[in-house]
Amino acid sequence: MKELTFETLLAVFEEIFGAGLFWTMVALAVVVTLAYLFVLIRDRHIAWRKFLLAQVSMPFGAVAAVWFVLTMTHSQLADLGGPVDVILMLGIAGAGAVGAAILVYTAQSLVQARRPE
Amino acid sequence: MSHNVNRRQLLALAAGGAALASAGTPRRAEAKTRTSARIVIIGAGAAGTALANRLVRRLDGARITLVDPRVEHLYQPGLSLVAAGLKPADYVVSKTTDWLPDGVELVAERAEAIDAEVKSVTTESGRSLDYDFLVLAPGLVLDHDAIDGFSLDLVGKNGIGALYAGPSHAAATWQAASRFVEEGGVGIFTRPETEMKCAGAPLKHTFLIEDITRKAGNRGKADLHYAAPQGSLFGVPIVAEKVRMLFGDRGVTTHMKHTLKSIDPGAKRAVFEDAEGSRQEMGYDYLHVIPPQRAPEVIRQSGLAWADKWTDQGWVECDKASLQHLRYDTIWALGDVAGVPKGKTAASVKWQVPVVEDGLVAAIEERTPTETYNGYTSCPMITRVGRAMLIEFDYDNNLVPSFPGVIAPLEELWISWLMKEVALKATYNAMLRGQA
Ligand SMILES: Cc1cc2nc3c(=O)[nH]c(=O)nc-3n(C[C@H](O)[C@H](O)[C@H](O)COP(=O)(O)OP(=O)(O)OC[C@H]3O[C@@H](n4cnc5c(N)ncnc54)[C@H](O)[C@@H]3O)c2cc1C
Numbered sequence: 001m002k003e004l005t006f007e008t009l010l011a012v013f014e015e016i017f018g019a020g021l022f023w024t025m026v027a028l029a030v031v032v033t034l035a036y037l038f039v040l041i042r043d044r045h046i047a048w049r050k051f052l053l054a055q056v057s058m059p060f061g062a063v064a065a066v067w068f069v070l071t072m073t074h075s076q077l078a079d080l081g082g083p084v085d086v087i088l089m090l091g092i093a094g095a096g097a098v099g100a101a102i103l104v105y106t107a108q109s110l111v112q113a114r115r116p117e
Numbered sequence: 118m119s120h121n122v123n124r125r126q127l128l129a130l131a132a133g134g135a136a137l138a139s140a141g142t143p144r145r146a147e148a149k150t151r152t153s154a155r156i157v158i159i160g161a162g163a164a165g166t167a168l169a170n171r172l173v174r175r176l177d178g179a180r181i182t183l184v185d186p187r188v189e190h191l192y193q194p195g196l197s198l199v200a201a202g203l204k205p206a207d208y209v210v211s212k213t214t215d216w217l218p219d220g221v222e223l224v225a226e227r228a229e230a231i232d233a234e235v236k237s238v239t240t241e242s243g244r245s246l247d248y249d250f251l252v253l254a255p256g257l258v259l260d261h262d263a264i265d266g267f268s269l270d271l272v273g274k275n276g277i278g279a280l281y282a283g284p285s286h287a288a289a290t291w292q293a294a295s296r297f298v299e300e301g302g303v304g305i306f307t308r309p310e311t312e313m314k315c316a317g318a319p320l321k322h323t324f325l326i327e328d329i330t331r332k333a334g335n336r337g338k339a340d341l342h343y344a345a346p347q348g349s350l351f352g353v354p355i356v357a358e359k360v361r362m363l364f365g366d367r368g369v370t371t372h373m374k375h376t377l378k379s380i381d382p383g384a385k386r387a388v389f390e391d392a393e394g395s396r397q398e399m400g401y402d403y404l405h406v407i408p409p410q411r412a413p414e415v416i417r418q419s420g421l422a423w424a425d426k427w428t429d430q431g432w433v434e435c436d437k438a439s440l441q442h443l444r445y446d447t448i449w450a451l452g453d454v455a456g457v458p459k460g461k462t463a464a465s466v467k468w469q470v471p472v473v474e475d476g477l478v479a480a481i482e483e484r485t486p487t488e489t490y491n492g493y494t495s496c497p498m499i500t501r502v503g504r505a506m507l508i509e510f511d512y513d514n515n516l517v518p519s520f521p522g523v524i525a526p527l528e529e530l531w532i533s534w535l536m537k538e539v540a541l542k543a544t545y546n547a548m549l550r551g552q553a
Binding site for chain 1: 203501502503504523524525528529530531532534535538539540542543544546547550552553
C-alpha cells in the first residue's frame with residue numbers, strides 16, 4: 001500500500017460508509033464517550049454495582065462483535081490462518097466487550113440520574 | 118445498502134477512534150502550479166479518473182479533457198466476488214461522472230485516432246482535440262473472437278462462464294458455476310496466452326469454486342482442471358510454487374502449456390493447443406473462459422505501440438520507470454495499456470498515478486521529475502471463501518509486502534481476505550478520488 005497516511009485511512013473509511021454516515025457514526029461515538037466521561041465526572045467515582053452489571057455484559061458484547069464480523073464477511077472461525085488473524089479476532093472481541101461495558105455503564109448512570117431522588 | 122449498515126457497526130469503533138485522533142487536522146494544502154497547458158487523458162477508468170483528480174489539485178488554469186464513451190464505471194476487482202455468488206452484480210457498478218472532479222471536461226466519445234506529430238486526438242464523431250500533454254489510459258480490450266465457437270451470449274448457459282466480460286456476465290458466470298457446485302462433473306478453468314489484467318483472477322475463480330463445491334458437500338463428484346498456456350502457474354516464481362502446492366492440496370489437476378483455441382458448446386468440448394502444437398480435446402461440465410487481451414484499436418493504429426515486443430498485443434512503448442513514451446516526450450502511458458513487464462492491476466495504477474502526475478507537472482514546471490514506478494503489482498489471491506494471500510511484487514519478482522512481519526504474503530490468512538472483501542473497494546474509491 002502506498003502512502004498509508006491518516007488522511008488515506010479517513011478517505012477509506014469515508015468510502016466504506018459514505019461520508020455522511022461515517023461522520024454521523026463518529027459523532028455518535030464521540031457522544032457516548034463524552035456521556036461516559038460526563039457521568040464519571042458528575043459522580044466522581046465508579047459505581048461498583050453498575051460496573052458489575054457492565055462487566056456482565058462484556059462477554060455478550062464480545063460474542064456479538066465476533067459473530068457480527070464473521071457473518072458480514074462470509075467467514076468462519078476456521079478461516080483464522082495465522083497469529084495476526086487471532087490477534088485481530090481478539091481485538092474485535094475486546095472492542096465488543098469494552099464497547100458493551102461502556103454503553104451499559106453509561107446508560108445505567110444516565111437513567112438513574114433522571115430518577116427523582 | 119445492507120453492507121453499509123453492517124460495516125458501519127463493524128468498524129464503528131476503529132472509525133470513531135481514528136476520527137477522534139484526527140479532529141482538527143486540516144487537509145494539506147499544496148501550492149498550485151499556474152499553467153495554460155492543454156492535457157488530454159484517453160480513458161476515464163481507474164487510471165484516468167485517479168490522475169484527473171490529482172492534477173486538478175496540482176495545477177491552476179490547465180485545460181484537462183477526459184475522453185471516454187463509457188457511462189458506467191466498473192470496479193473490476195469485484196467481478197471475482199460476483200462470479201462466486203458473494204456479491205450482487207451492482208456491487209461493481211457506478212457512474213463515470215460520479216468520480217470526476219469539477220473543472221475537467223468529459224468528452225463522452227471513443228478516441229479514434231492519435232497524431233503524435235501534430236499533437237491531436239480525433240474522436241469517433243470527428244472532433245479533434247489538440248493537446249500539449251497526452252495520457253493514454255484506455256485500459257485493454259477482451260478479444261473474445263479469438264476463441265472459435267465462443268460468444269458472449271453463451272455465458273451462463275451450457276456450463277460456460279466468462280467473468281471478465283462485465284457485471285452481468287459475471288453474474289451469469291455464477292449461474293453456470295453454481296450448477297457445477299451442485300451437480301459436479303468436470304470443471305475446466307483457463308487463462309489466455311497474452312498479458313492479462315489481474316493474473317491472479319483465473320486462479321481465484323478456481324480456488325473459490327473448489328471451496329464452494331467442497332462446502333456444499335459435493336467435492337467428491339467434482340473433478341477440477343486448470344489449463345494455462347504458460348509454463349508455470351504465476352509469473353512470480355515463488356508465488357507459482359506456492360500455488361502449485363495449494364492446487365496439490367485442493368486436488369486441482371494442472372495442464373501447463375495448454376492454450377484454449379475453440380469450444381463446441383453443444384457437445385461441451387474444449388480444444389486446446391499444447392506445447393508441441395497438437396490438439397488436445399477435453400470434455401467439460403463447466404468451462405471458465407478468459408480471452409486474450411490487447412491494447413485498444415486506437416493505440417495499435419496510432420503507431421504508439423512497441424514495434425518489437427508484444428506485437429500481437431500492442432501495448433504502449435514507454436519507459437518502465439517513468440511511463441513516458443520512448444519516442445514522444447509529451448505522452449505517458451498509464452494503467453493496463455502500458456507496455457511494461459508487470460502491473461496490470463488497480464493496485465499498480467495507484468502507484469503509477471503519482472509517477473505520471475509528477476512527470477507531467479515537472480514537464481510544465483520545466484524541472485526533472487523525481488518519482489519512479491518499480492513495477493509494484495498486488496493481487497489479494499483468494500484461496501477459499503474466508504482466506505487469501507496478500508501478494509505484492511515488483512519488476513524483479515521480489516515480494517514487497519506492505520505489512521512485513523505482520524501479514525505474511527505467502528500464508529493463507531483471514532486478514533488478507535478482509536483486505537479483499539472489505540477494504541479493497543474503499544481503497545480503490547479513495548484512489549479514484551485522488552486521495553490514496
Ligand atoms: C476479474 C478482474 C479482477 C481484478 N482483480 C483485481 C484485484 O484484485 N486487484 C487489483 O488491483 N486489480 C484487479 N483487477 C484489475 C483492474 O481492474 C485494472 O487493472 C484497472 O481497472 C486498470 O485501470 P485502467 O484505467 O487502466 O483501465 P480501466 O479501468 O479498464 O479503464 C479504461 C477506460 O478506458 C476507456 N476506453 C477504452 N478505449 C477507449 C477509447 N478508444 N477512447 C476513449 N476511452 C476508451 C474504457 O471505456 C474505460 O472506461 C481486476 C480486473 C478484472 C477484470
